[in-house]
Amino acid sequence: MYDVKRLSLLQDLSMLGTLSAVAEVNGVTASAVSQQLKTLEDEAGVDLLVRDGRRVRLTSAGDLLVEHAAEVLAALERARGAVAALQDEVAGEVTVAAYPSILAPVGSRLAVAVRERHPGVTVRLAETDASRAMPAVIRREIDAALVLRYPDDGDAVVPGVRTRRLFDEQFVAIVPEALGGVVLHGGLGVLGRDRWIIGAPTLPCTRSILSACRTAGFTPDVQHEGIGYLAAIQLVGAGLGVAVVPELSAQVLPDGVVAVPCDVPRRQVALAYRDGAQGHPVTHALLDVAVEVGRRLRTRPLFAGAAG
CATH class of the missing domain: 1.10.10.10 (Winged helix-like DNA-binding domain superfamily/Winged helix DNA-binding domain)
Known part of the structure; x- marks a missing residue:
């Protein structure tokens, strides 16, 4: 055996x-x-x-x-x-890890919603990255992970892990206010002569952004590389260039800076969990609430300050 x-x-x-x-x-x-x-x-x-x-x-x-x-x-x-289902109430702890860019905006919503719906369940949040998330779920280091999927990822299946799609997140161009309307109507191509601030080139989000720029007909003049989303926004505010970030990261902007929807393909936010765990009352409760949180995020604009 x-x-x-x-x-x-x-x-x-x-x-x-x-x-x-x-x-x-x-x-x-x-x-x-x-x-x-x-x-x-x-x-x-x-x-x-x-x-x-x-x-x-x-x-x-x-x-x-x-x-x-x-x-x-x-x-x-x-x-x-x-x-566990033999117990009279849904109670226990569940650890949910997430990538930095969605830990606060999505993880916090999820933790609060679970607490309101199931007072006996405690959600503990932790930070992870793409290389550690799935192994950590399988090894029971965490119970679930908020993960990201990009159009070029394909349909790779990880044995022992299931995912539940929650919502799709768009990308927005972070530009000086004077450029907001220009980008909104002209697309990424109007930024072909600007200085750019991007993340690490090995990250799937950065590859997706650079691919969209090539599709728009230019290769960005990268002046600052390996910059996180929140820092990139601050650098735009300091007049050091333009950037593209996921919409959830653009909730707070410096004065004189706007976020404009752009033609970078949306990325999918999903919840990954161990196959078979969906029958556990606590995991089942987590999944139900996560789907509801995803539905709310799908049906209302996350960012109301885009140039229009």
Whole structure:
């Protein structure tokens, strides 16, 4: 019989790609992970891993076992939920992590709404990023994560994780007030000669913004790079350039600066959680409230100060 912990390590490896990364997140040595996975191979009777440079790649048998491991772990989640459902009230703690740009505007709304709807449930918020969110959900370090999806992400499925789409967020150009109407009617192309402030080039949001600029017919003159959204807005206020940020990040603007909707493809905000956990009363309550919060954000403008 396969050991659940070893199956979990194999699942971690399928996401993280290296034994050292799996070891780090599990608080053990790489050699200990290697030994556990070797034992799992012996139990399976087939090769599950193959070396690919400094990384380890799963064989077809390894990929198949990860799929079944996800089903096993989901069954355990359903069992936990069934036992918890025997209680008379919905009560407990749930940890929700989020990317910095949506932690406050969405996470706070979610925590408050859960508290109002289910007084016995406490939502604890934590910060995460794209590389840590899904592994943390699977390893039960957090219960759910507010995650972002971009048009170029495709339909990648993470075994053992489900996502619930909440709403789509538009991007806005942050420009001096005098340019607001010009950008609103002319689009991003009118900013082709301006100085730009952008985030780290490796981030999917930055790639999406740069792609939209190329579609508009220009390559931005980047003067300040690797800048977070809130800092970028302040730099625009200081007269150092223009920027594009997600709408949720543009709720407070310096004097003389406006946010204008622009032609950068919207990104999707979703809630990721462990497959099978949706039957747990606390997780079920969280999902219901998250869907309602997403509905409210979809049906009303988040930013009322765009130039018009």
